[in-house]
Amino acid sequence: MPTTLFDKVWDSHVVRRISSGPDVLFIDRHFIHEVTSPVAFLGLENRKLQVMYPGKTFATADHNTPTINQHLPVKDPLSANQLKALEMNSKKYGISHWGLGHARNGIVHVIGPENGITQPGMTIVCGDSHTSTHGAFGAIAFGIGTSEVEMVLSSQCIMQPKPKKMRITVNGKLGKGVTPKDVILYIISKLTAAGATGYFVEYAGEVFENMSMEGRMTVCNMSIEMGARGGIIAPDETTFTYLKGRELAPKGEAWDKALAYWKTLKTDDGATFDVEHNFKASDIEPMITYGTNPGMGLGISQHIPTAEQGSGKATYEKSLDYMGFHQEDEMLGKKVDYVFIGSCTNGRIEDFRAFASIVKGRKKADNVTVWMVPGSHIVEQQIKDEGILDILQEAGFELRQPGCSACLAMNDDKVPAGKYAVSTSNRNFEGRQGPGARTMLASPLVAAAAAVTGVVTDPRELIKD
Amino acid sequence: MAYDKFTVLKSTAVPMPIENVDTDQIIPARFLKATERKGFGDNLFRDWRYNSDGSPKKDFILNNPVYSGKILAGGKNFGSGSSREHAAWAIYDYGFRCVVSSFFADIFKNNSLNIGLLPVQVSAEFLDKIFKAIEADPKTEIEVNLPQQKITIIATGENESFEINGYKKENMINGYDDIDYLQAMKDDIQKFAGQSIY
Ligand code: SF4
Numbered sequence: 001m002p003t004t005l006f007d008k009v010w011d012s013h014v015v016r017r018i019s020s021g022p023d024v025l026f027i028d029r030h031f032i033h034e035v036t037s038p039v040a041f042l043g044l045e046n047r048k049l050q051v052m053y054p055g056k057t058f059a060t061a062d063h064n065t066p067t068i069n070q071h072l073p074v075k076d077p078l079s080a081n082q083l084k085a086l087e088m089n090s091k092k093y094g095i096s097h098w099g100l101g102h103a104r105n106g107i108v109h110v111i112g113p114e115n116g117i118t119q120p121g122m123t124i125v126c127g128d129s130h131t132s133t134h135g136a137f138g139a140i141a142f143g144i145g146t147s148e149v150e151m152v153l154s155s156q157c158i159m160q161p162k163p164k165k166m167r168i169t170v171n172g173k174l175g176k177g178v179t180p181k182d183v184i185l186y187i188i189s190k191l192t193a194a195g196a197t198g199y200f201v202e203y204a205g206e207v208f209e210n211m212s213m214e215g216r217m218t219v220c221n222m223s224i225e226m227g228a229r230g231g232i233i234a235p236d237e238t239t240f241t242y243l244k245g246r247e248l249a250p251k252g253e254a255w256d257k258a259l260a261y262w263k264t265l266k267t268d269d270g271a272t273f274d275v276e277h278n279f280k281a282s283d284i285e286p287m288i289t290y291g292t293n294p295g296m297g298l299g300i301s302q303h304i305p306t307a308e309q310g311s312g313k314a315t316y317e318k319s320l321d322y323m324g325f326h327q328e329d330e331m332l333g334k335k336v337d338y339v340f341i342g343s344c345t346n347g348r349i350e351d352f353r354a355f356a357s358i359v360k361g362r363k364k365a366d367n368v369t370v371w372m373v374p375g376s377h378i379v380e381q382q383i384k385d386e387g388i389l390d391i392l393q394e395a396g397f398e399l400r401q402p403g404c405s406a407c408l409a410m411n412d413d414k415v416p417a418g419k420y421a422v423s424t425s426n427r428n429f430e431g432r433q434g435p436g437a438r439t440m441l442a443s444p445l446v447a448a449a450a451a452v453t454g455v456v457t458d459p460r461e462l463i464k465d
Numbered sequence: 466m467a468y469d470k471f472t473v474l475k476s477t478a479v480p481m482p483i484e485n486v487d488t489d490q491i492i493p494a495r496f497l498k499a500t501e502r503k504g505f506g507d508n509l510f511r512d513w514r515y516n517s518d519g520s521p522k523k524d525f526i527l528n529n530p531v532y533s534g535k536i537l538a539g540g541k542n543f544g545s546g547s548s549r550e551h552a553a554w555a556i557y558d559y560g561f562r563c564v565v566s567s568f569f570a571d572i573f574k575n576n577s578l579n580i581g582l583l584p585v586q587v588s589a590e591f592l593d594k595i596f597k598a599i600e601a602d603p604k605t606e607i608e609v610n611l612p613q614q615k616i617t618i619i620a621t622g623e624n625e626s627f628e629i630n631g632y633k634k635e636n637m638i639n640g641y642d643d644i645d646y647l648q649a650m651k652d653d654i655q656k657f658a659g660q661s662i663y
Binding site: 022047082143144 | 658
């Protein structure tokens, strides 16, 4: 019977099926970080349980780490305490730990792929909803809660009902200035923030086939923002080329064997999905959000829509009120106070290349504060090696050190109340970037255009042909 | 972590007819710095509940003494956003045992079931009836009967059945969790792991 990619990977990991209950799913790779793991370790201790396969779990510090002066002791005692707990727990149970200052440290969803820990056909989980990022490699990857972190540590399994399947196909060619971030913001704006709840999404079609691995990660990353458990893209030559030679990717004979298997990982012709959506690449323009959930996005040249009648009207008005925007406002020209480029959505080398392509030969606008935060030390090094840092510094920007930073503002990188931020991260919820902060999500190109002009600007106007 | 068993809950409810209540509202990230699972209820809905100087916001529902109870009734797409189980902890720790909505985000639903907080998904019409009933009388009681999978507005007798998978239902009724289950099947897991190519 023709089978989907998702079914192939899921079914090959089911240890037991419970009738009228969840599947017991074996987990190949488990990432942990300082925020959602301490209570799971406490749970192990209370029950006197051991970590079953410490070699399958990887720890990194990212969520509440400072992005300047990382060589100094962490000032916030609560953050320092969580970082210490991660270090101690990793040591105690024999888990690999890339803490603050480690050469391979960085945001969990950036370091997994760049070090070859993430591979096609795997099941991957982490106590962070953007674990969906790893689906770009043809893996089933999703976020879990702390109780489930404890399950994976103690039994390498979690119990999950199998999600339904959705396929989103985008064919055609993307226009000038339209990036993977715009593609996913466009899809979410069409499907809404809850439009894929209960589903696992496969992305298919020319647009994704022609996309780089970085771009695919950006897309899969935001699957959760339409409620999907995760997103998956069939592995192909782009995937294999990206992985080959990475630190923890298979080598030699093991590589050949793995590759032969990975090549079977695709949806068969005729396999069926519960839901299918089709979009045209030519309909997508650079996107920006105007509200307080990622579904509230529109093409940058458009005006904020008027509220639809019905139960959602009050919520919609509350959202615009929080943003200080009005129905029918034009987005172009809106004032910007902060720009954030970084996060597991757009903190990779390709994103900094894109950002630099716009700022090259221009100057940072005086009214904007810009936080540039690489997703990892490896990305930071690439920025330096490729000469991007010089371009950025010349334009008046500074590079910070890696971490989640203003994506969730657990550290000091908080946007002040009432201020407007154009952000390349993934959530524009109320207060996400600091209490009272107002977030507009966009691509690195739109962020760069805002950083040099000080207002919401169409990046297509700044791209040299 | 073991939790209270859940069979039949009869209680007044707190209405929150807002859609897309996300986990950043339920518990903002800056309160996730604990290394123990304690005290999260104090910061439940922190930025909706308190002004920046720490004084309570008068117009927020949890600060209105007229409304109380062990049931939280929320608008569509409740619990969207991050995977933080802290959101479910905060609701539980505050004293709720059940959240009713017409639609839940997946991870939130899973997390709730894992810690003994019952998510009850009802139709949009029934949710509306609940909001209206509470508006008419804040002391109106709602009964959530897990064994029968039925939710009833006691004053009017209006009721609706709800879904929950059989395995999770047993767990909730007995106060068991998945970790107990998985520990009991370690041999199978080991065998499975032996064949993994990763
Ligand atoms: S960058 Fe943001 S979304 Fe990504 S792992 Fe960090 S907090 Fe989560």
